[in-house]
Amino acid sequence: MDQREVSFVADFYKGKSIFLTGATGFLGKVLVEKILRSCPDVDSIFCLVRPKRGQDPKSRFEEYTKDSIFDRVKQEQPQNLSKVHLISGDMIQEGLGISAEDRKLLAEKVDVVFHSAATVKFVEPLAIALEMNTFGARKVVELCNELHHLKSFVHVSTCYSNSPIKDIDEKVYEPPMDPDSLKKFLEETTSFNLRSIIGKHPNTYTFTKAMAEHVVWTESGNFPLAIVRPSIITGALNEPFPGWVDNLAGITGLTTEIIRGTFRSCFCNESCKMDIIPVDIVANCLLVAAADISKTSGGRVVYNCSSGELNPLKWGRYRDYMLQAAKETPTKYMQFYPSCTYRTSKLVHLFMVFWLHYIPALFLDAYYKISGKRQIAMRIYNNARNAEKAGEYFSSREWNFKSDNLVALADEQSDADKQRFVMDCREIKWETYVKNYIKGIVMYVLKDDSFTHSATKKKLQRLYWVQIFFRSFVLMLAVAILL
Ligand SMILES: NC(=O)c1ccc[n+]([C@@H]2O[C@H](COP(=O)([O-])OP(=O)(O)OC[C@H]3O[C@@H](n4cnc5c(N)ncnc54)[C@H](OP(=O)(O)O)[C@@H]3O)[C@@H](O)[C@H]2O)c1
Structure with missing residues (x-):
């Protein structure tokens, strides 16, 4: 032979x-x-x-x-x-x-x-x-x-x-x-x-x-x-x-929350090797x-x-590929439009975590309570935040x-x-x-095969416009305060 x-x-x-x-x-x-x-x-x-x-x-x-x-x-x-x-x-x-x-x-x-x-x-x-x-x-x-x-x-x-x-x-x-x-x-x-x-x-x-x-x-x-x-x-x-x-351990867990749009600020140096x-x-x-x-x-x-x-592969490149993929194979479990900014200032990151993670979690849990669902948003944020904190050492150096x-x-x-x-x-x-x-995360972890369904694609589109609306509103508010 x-x-x-x-x-x-x-x-x-x-x-x-x-x-x-x-x-x-x-x-x-x-x-x-x-x-x-x-x-x-x-x-x-x-x-x-x-x-x-x-x-x-x-x-x-x-x-x-x-x-x-x-x-x-x-x-x-x-x-x-x-x-x-x-x-x-x-x-x-x-x-x-x-x-x-x-x-x-x-x-x-x-x-x-x-x-x-x-x-x-x-x-x-x-x-x-x-x-x-x-x-x-x-x-x-x-x-x-x-x-x-x-x-x-x-x-x-x-x-x-x-x-x-x-x-x-x-x-x-x-x-x-x-x-x-x-x-x-x-x-x-x-x-x-x-x-x-x-x-x-x-x-x-x-x-x-x-x-x-x-x-x-x-x-x-x-x-x-x-x-x-x-x-x-x-x-x-x-x-x-x-x-x-x-499983949802480490990077997979954080990536899952980023593609669901719930984790939008990460303490990470994008120019470091991942x-x-x-x-x-x-x-x-x-x-x-x-x-x-x-x-x-x-x-x-x-x-x-x-x-x-x-x-x-650098962290920054990973984020770009990840967000692109999140839009190509969206999950029906998205809460917000997938978007994430890496920050190397802990202070700015913590400020953004408060506004972009905790405040939306409070609103989501309030919504879940009214609609008789399980209030899980804050628990999910806390788990993801703990995973992020544990990984900060590794995402900020190489x-x-x-x-x-x-x-x-x-x-x-x-x-x-x-x-x-x-x-x-x-x-x-x-x-x-x-x-x-x-x-793989969408199919095997979230057990969701709806990424080809028009309803999931429409949801992605809707969340995109919600994000545009929200960002424009914050911008106008800031301009109004400054003037
Ligand atoms: N995941 C990574 O990113 C990574 C990176 C570098 C190196 N590693 C190394 O790769 C190896 C496997 O990691 P993994 O990601 O597969 O981890 P994992 O999914 O958490 O699996 C750990 C395995 O260890 C078993 N185990 C834990 N405690 C035990 C005990 N007291 N008695 C018998 N079995 C026990 C677990 O069994 P149960 O099912 O009973 O819990 C499970 O089968 C580890 O040595 C880890 O240090 C992992």
Whole structure:
């Protein structure tokens, strides 16, 4: 067979068993789906699932396999869904909360481990973030050290784990603190100053992920190890569907409110790099990295999985593409005409937030009350504002994530793998990507397919004239006051 047609990556996963944490998360779902479709000869995928909101892991797992993300698998490889198995557990429990029987099974069967579970909340209390992100990573390493046939271990970190540094190499840096001493300190203390502990880190997330990298790097046995650091993960470039996204976390949540016209002022420096990376590019990078390091004996590599150096997109350009797309695929859930101004003055931004966000929310809730609907406007604004506040640090500065290892990995792929496991962000056309992302938010997050309906288009038109009228009124009022 022509070497260009051989998929070394799919071949690597043939007959292999995988253990995955974070399978129920945004990235984890895309990873599982991709393995099932593009590595059809994989033996099994064992997913760690915890109990949540009163639901036990078994019933959560049953629901999980019915998720619409697997629709393509059900069509193209229906028998493959039976290769996904539940491992009940919890990252914060000792030994990951996995039963002795399951641990034995994993020790005998697992060839590849992906550790993706984390708490990604920027405002998570330090003790919880430490237990989950840092000590959770240590527990996964302990499990890896027990596996008889481990070929590769991939730890998912974040480009921002060293965010106090501007130029970030593909290497593990000294940790900001010793996690064991910190744990002891937190157990003995009732009150402390968070800033004095996390120092120049913006939040407990990046701080605990930085320590996790060091734990993984120094405590892993002699097996091949890759640390993959995605930047800001956004909707899919191509798979399972262009623009696919299923949650309102971070940028997706804010973008949703901007295209609904409710979020009109953002604290953001439009000339900074935004550094987003589509979720399927990250999943492919994890799969390719695991296959690649397995060729080494005990090799260790860090990949900055980011677009900033290779195909930069600035915040200002993103806003222009986003607003254009919001008008091409409008949602019936629009409240105002989509429009957003970035501001770098906190004072002006807060003033505008008051007038453009809080006052309209008050009016909307009053309207909802009169018409007997749920008063949700202020809650939505507050959620979006909290997400914006948590992200201000990242939208007002930029980093240089060196990506030499990532480029080498992408360039080394066979032609067949370049097609099947797309991971080269140099190829992305951002305008088309953002259009699909906005359409994905409307279709998969807002569950709205009315963008072709004339009623939604008419609503957009109406809101446009309302905006023109309102702006003219404010202008005339200002002129009248000044004269
Ligand atoms: N999203 C981004 O923009 C971004 C950027 C850079 C790096 N990353 C990294 O990418 C990875 C995946 O992030 P994501 O966006 O997929 O996050 P996510 O959607 O919040 O998923 C987090 C996953 O971790 C699991 N998890 C949390 N606590 C757990 C516990 N105590 N026991 C077992 N599982 C637990 C969650 O399970 P439940 O369903 O039970 O909650 C979920 O499956 C993380 O390591 C994150 O640091 C993400």
